[in-house]
Amino acid sequence: PDGYKRTLVAEGFDDPVMGMAIRDGKLWATSNNFLYRFDLSETGPATNKTTLVVDKNKAWNPFGMFVLEWGPDGKLYMSVGNHNIDLRGPGDEQMSGRGGSGIVLRMNDDGSRMERLTHGLRVPYSFDYDPFGQLWLLSNGQGNPDRFLRVIDGVDYHCYSRGGVDNNWLAGNHPLAPPCFELPRGASTQLIRYYGAAYPDEIQGSLLLNNWGAHGFQAPDRTIFRYVPDERNNIVHKEPWITCRDPHFRSSHILLAPDGDLLISDWYGRDDESDVTGRIWKVSYDGPDKPKSAEVSLDSPRWNEQAFALAALGSRSHMVRERAIAVLAGQGVKAADALGAHLAACENPLGAAGAVWALARAGDPAALRQLAKAARNPDWRIRR
Incomplete structure (x- = not known):
């Protein structure tokens, strides 16, 4: 709780762990071509390591099986970076993407019933299902730009999935292209749509996107932006929302704290290989229109009513x-x-x-x- 005590939970992975999800005393983790599930304890290492999904074609970089998130439907959502995907779940259930493109899929928490939601992506760095079932997604570009998508279920976004597609389609500029926004220089690695208890009504429904920057970038380029949708989910406003004067600040992840505040993971370094330092910030709102505390307590004795x-x-x-x-x-x-x-x-x-x-x-x-x-x-x- 004080941020200093560390407990080793799991080790021995052949590749970096890129995604994690926790629920009901269990841990799910992705490591390139494997999706694992563990049993968690409160005091020691995770146990009962189980392989749920295997990619028979291992990606050339760590962008194989990538981000894990829980959807409002209770299913486990996962992104997979661009390569010749060949996922095998329980009972040899199979899932792939068109061509060599990246995908987003969902499944039951045991890896079964895999369902592809969208493909034609490069590396889906981050995605978020809002409370109303709209999927928002960041796809990392090869170089620049990254792309910010309001996803239409089932759509092929044509990145690495087929030849003869120009950048106008990928950028959302073609008259028949789905909504897509090109992002400024730097790696945009996280988005969330904010519906929490700690920030005022003006912020509810806002999309918060960070810019992790690139090797050697100066701090002003490493900003968390706020995108504001209208009542039909069209983006109508964008503004810098969180900046930092520290030249080593590099926001890599944004998470909602239990009380609705924002937790920001800070890479804390200009060099992409500097992975032995880091900070976590908690960002609270203290304006005059700060919401009152939630009217319902998680530990209330009335949950059976x-x-x-x-x-x-x-x-x-x-x-x-x-x-x-x-x-x-x-x-x-x-x-x-x-x-x-x-x-x-x-x-x-x-x-x-x-x-x-x-x-x-x-x-x-x-x-x-x-x-x-x-x-x-x-x-x-x-x-x-």
């Missing part, structure tokens, strides 16, 4: 919303009708979206019948 969990679906706290979704999904058939009624009547978009995800995670016939009510919700974000 269905009405309490339903109300918590619309909390400002991302941790409370996730807990509410998990609790209600776990109730299965017992919660289906109540979730359907909540979905139909809830005026809080986050609350209605949470009901959708709880029903989707439950997955039983009663829950799926109630999901039809999402199509009649007045908010287009819920209907989609």
